[in-house]
Amino acid sequence: MEIEDPRPVPEPVHLQMPPPESGLRPASFVKPDLPLTDPAVLTSPTMVQVERLNLFYGQKQALFDVDLKVARNSVMSFIGPSGCGKSTLLRCLNRMNDLIDDVRVEGRILLGDTDLYAPGTDVIALRKRAGMVFQKSNPFPKSIFENVAYGLRIQGESDRNVLAASVERSLKSAGLWEEVKDRLKDSAQGLSGGQQQRLCIARALAVRPEVILMDEPCSALDPIATARVEELILELKREFTIVIVTHNMQQAARVSDHTAFFWMGKLIETGLTEKMFTNPGHRMTEDYITGRFG
C-alpha cells in the first residue's frame, strides 16, 4: 500500500546522477587507442594483387580461383594445413614455380603495376623485386661478406665501396651487423642457425626488393632465434612488404597484420590478424586455428 504524501518526493539520487564532469582528463584518456592493428596498414595501397589465380601441376589443380591483396608495408601470413597451397601461392609471387616442370598458371598477379605472368616479363628482374627466404637457411659456401654481396655482384656491381656499403646496410637491417662486423671474411657456414637465417634475410635485402617472401623462416630455429627473426620482420615492414608462410599459429598472430587461411588450394578466409584470431568469420578457420581441424 502506498502512503499518500502531498509533499513532492525527491528523485532517488541514483536516477539523477549528474553527467560525468568533462575536461578533467585529456581526450586521449577518454578514447584510448586500444586495437592492436597497425592503423597504417588499413590505408596502405595494394602492393601485391592476386586475381582469380588457378595453378595446375600437370592435371592436378593446386590453387583454385584465389583472389588476394597484400597491402604495402604490411605483413601477411599464409596459414593452412600441409598441402593447402600456401607455399605454392608464395612461390607464384616471384615465379619460382616456373622452375617446376608441367606447371600451368591462370589468372593474374600484379606486383605494383607489373603483371607477373604477362608475356615477356623479365623473370630475373622480377625476382630482384620479390626476394625469397627459405625454411632452411642456405648460405653459400662463401664468406659472410660475399654471401650478402652475391646478388649485387651478379647484377654487375663491382665497386668495392658500393658493395661494402650495401653489405653493411643489409646486415644492419637484418640485425646481424654487430655480431659479424669483425669477421666478415669468415665462412658463413660457421654462423649459428639463427644467424645463418638472418644472413639469408640480409642477402635478400641487399638487392633492395619491394617484397620479401618467407617460407617458414623460423621452423628450424630455437625460440630465441625465432624471436629475433620475428622482431626483424616487424622492423623490416617499415621498408618492405612481407608475405610469410608459417605453420606456427602464434607466429602468424605475433607478426602479421593480415592472415589468409587456405584449405585444399582454396583461400577460405582472409582478414585482419586480430580479427582472424579472435573472431574468424569461417568455421573452418576457427577449427584450424583452435587445433580442431579434421
Place this chain on the structure above:
Amino acid sequence: MRQFDQELRDLRDGILAMAGLAEHMIDLTIQAIVERSRTKADEVMALDRNLDEWELRLDRLCIDLLALRSPAAGDLRLIASSLKIVPELERIGDHCCNIARRATYVHPPILSTGSLERLGQETRGMVRMAVDAFIGSDAGLARTVIKADDSVDALYGHIYRELLRLMMSDPLTIERASHLILVIKNWERIADQATNIAEEVLFILEGRSAKHAYLHEDSVE
C-alpha cells in the same frame, strides 16, 4: 577428446557449479528476508566461502589455460570472458551476504505487499536466464537478460521512492527503511551482475562486445 577440450569443459563445469551455488544463495537470501530467518542468513554467509574458493580455482585455471594452451578464436573468448564472469558470480555472493545480514532488521514489514520479494524474484530470474544463456549458448536469452535489467531498475526506483515517502511520513520506519534501501540496492546490483554475465555470453557467442551499447553503431538493441 583432446586434453584442451577437457580443460575447457572443466572450466565450463566450474562456472556452472559456481553459478548453481550463487543461485542457491539467492534463493536462501529471499527466504531469509521473507521468513526473517537468522538461520538461513547464516547459511548464506557460510556459503560465501565456497564461492570465494571457486573464484580462486577458476581464476587459476583460466590463467593456466592462457599460459599453456595459447587459445584462439572461440576458445580465447570463452576463457577471457570466464575471467570476467567468475568475479561477477563471486560479487553476487557478496551482495547476498549484504542482504541476508539485514534479514532480522527489516521486520515488521513496512513495504507494500510483495514488492521486495518481487524484486528478489525478478533479479533471481535474470541470474537464472544469464546462466541458462551461458549453458545453452543462447544469444537471444542473453539479450532478454539485458533488457530485463530495465524492469528491475524501475522496480528498484519504485521501492526506493516508497521508502522515502515512508521515512518522511513516519520517523519510526527510518531504521528499517534504511536497511531496506541497502537491501534493494544490493538486489539491483545483482541484476547488474546478471546483465554483465549476459554481455559476456554475447561476446563469447558473437565475438564483439555488447557492453556500453551506446558507444557502438549497432547496439544490442
